[in-house]
Amino acid sequence: MFDLKLTGIKGLVVLVVLVSVALVGRAHANPRYASIVINADTGAVLHESNADASRYPASLTKMMTLYMLFEAMQQGKMTLDSRMPVSVHAASMPQTNIGLRAGETLSVRDAIPALIVRSANDAAAVVAEALGRTESNFGRLMTEKARQMGMHSTIFRNASGLPDRAQITTARDMVKLSVRLMKDFPQYYPYFSTQSFRYRGITYNSHNRMVRNTHGVDGLKTGFIRASGFNVATSAKRDERRLIAVVMGGKTAASRDQHTVKLLDRSFKKATPAQLVASSNHTSDTTHSRSNSLTDAPIPAAKPIVSLTGEPDPAAILRGEFMPVSDVSENSNLPKSNSWAVQIGSYFEPSRAHAQAQAATRWVAGEVAVVEVEISNRIFYRARVVGLQKNQAFNACQSLSRNGMDCMVVRS
Template identity: 35%
Template sequence: MRKVEVPGRTTRAVPVALVAVAVLSALTIPADARRGRHARHAAHHRHVSGGGYNPPFAAMVVDAKTGKTLHAVNEDALRHPASITKVMTLYMLFEQMERGKFALDSDLSISAHAAAQAPSKLGLRPGQTISVEDAIKAIVTKSANDVACAIGENIAGSEERFAQMMTAKARALGMSRTHYANASGLPDPDQLTTARDLTILARAIQDRFPHYYRYFQTRSFAFRGRVIGNHNRLLGNVEGVDGIKTGYTRDSGFNLMTAAKSDGHQIVAIVLGGKSGGSRDAIMAQLVRANLPKAYAGARIAPPVTEVAERARPAVVADGISRTRTQVASAEDDDVETTNSTGEPLDISPARTTTPGNGLRAASPALPKSAQAYAEQPSQPAFPSLGKIAARISSNERDEPPKALSGPKVTPTAWVIQLGAMDDEDKARSMLSQARAKVGGSLSKAAPYTVKVEHGGATLYRARFSGFSEQESAQDACTALKRSGYSCFATRS
């Protein structure tokens, strides 16, 4: 039994397992039925805690052998990854090691910039060094921000350049809505991802680097007279869990990326925006126990997650503009501060998990200028602050009539599917052709076409499929595209 302090309420014992069940049950209630509850609860919560700490929730579970989605909540909504960022940082390091640029006993130098990073960190001083192997273990266990920054600087020369490389790698892997601004996950409004994108990364790092992935199972390691334990408390406590990474900032809430396997079943799972470390862990444990037995136990069907140089990606890439980091420290589970960015007390009750669109004041990251091409991705109606940005590029944009890839002009049907927007029409056409050839089935009779858009002095070409009279058929086709690694959304023409 765990006692939970809630401002303005009597302290009482709440079983964590029951909390997880209650949270998951709430997430499965139809949206229409939840709206009334959320509206009533929002007023009460604002009265109790003044708005307080309410990071938006998202979760996803994917069968690693088939790529099938087993559970999803707000999986395509933009979120801050916090220290889950470091999984990509290690992916980049493992790649350099595979190429022979670094070995486990290579030394990484610590700059003044790296040493100045906010906690959680090892506390290394400028001019000191750390071996690559110790750096990996420090990331996995302590989630050391100084070490993550040092990895980026030693690979790319600067953390800014490394963040650009991370973003490009995300695109190559098919993480179409992820943008990195630093190597650690420390607060930055431009550091964005989705639960879906993180499931791709969780699968990719295991597929690409199985011999290095074992480091995510590290329970503790000794470093210069200290024994440092792993923040991931599911290791050794939930059957099948073999990694991989926790994360927390005030704006992100408590995050967790998990991989689990048992008796031939294998899944990856993401929880973002947990209300506390305990409630996040309870939710994840329940997700693993509920979904791992349902995963396919036969031979792998889905191909390994690989990098594709010309995967459907946004036309605008990182602009490399220097950014000022929010002056809010990142803390892992054993370093949690007890105030939010406004100095108000936190409501860390695990009994509720906030979902966007419920009237509560939640962290609402604005779409960064360096990622404006994301505006061509689907809006998130449940997250109004992002939805308004992502729904349309601008009221001043000018569309030209659609062009078919070949043959007569296409007249869009009631519903169409958009894959993305490219800066070159040939790229948009190629994306459509490849998608149609790869998916077939629901796209076999669809008509591919492009729409030229003028916006802010730039020309973009929207890649779309027509041929859907009903919303359901368009969404089914979009689901098939997502299973094949494409980002898309169904929309009225």
């Protein structure tokens, strides 16, 4: 047992160690957890936790299958009345399914609710073969489409989300897909609020209880396999503001839903309508799964991890949290200079800082720089893209935000 009869500096050190050990234990309590909440209109990240960590998409995969189907319809290759053949492969898909038999056909009109409401694996395979000849080839087409969307961390191998160790994604990529479904196919998005559909005399009810139970929620999709835990991508609109949340790795469907509701409620409250609309004024709440694990414990109020000057909050350093930086307004009180930079984040390792800065150059032009700073007797490394004029820096930061990277404009 620990001897707690300590005072002064020695006692404080022991207390810090005990707290740190407890937090590390909680961080590993649910290694599958990841989450992100964004403003659908601006792309501003309002919350994220493990958003870039590899996860199994499970049936969130079917959102991409639907995207491919909606695109084929928009291009005139399919209509709601088009009928797709059911192969032996499709008919052999395990539950959940709608009992399709080889040699039959399935209409697009029935396939859409089968995928959304029932999350039918047999219907997913039918769509895959209709659009890609084989499901494996369709997986390649899905992956190519994901790359075009900026989903650089996603690989698809099947159309359903059934277990495949090579089929991976991230919470950030899934929120990008959610946005694209809504913006590219607004005429089809209402399908995602469907609560039941009837096929061959059987009524199927939706697994997505958030649509009927949560204020403002009007879509998208749930998913589960044993390796992934309980996933959900959901969209909510309140007072003309729309947020999209992705939560992955829930221990139960109920705890996943409760946690998602808390994230949505907090994200709607944490910013004024003007702040939610202005993409150049957003802040990001990024923490490890330690503080956002899917438990019944209340989610703590959002705390900034860095100040507007890019300095880490010492309390966040103690918690061991990753330190992003948030975009600031062009009307802020930043020093005036002809040399500006976009700061991507502050990191404990110089290699990670360099990698993040290098990744940013996929969307903005500039030179990569890593700046070493000492704060509270600890060395940190700031990732920056430098050599920009003021307007270039603000435009670059907005471009990065649209592509899911947090940033801040600073004088270099």
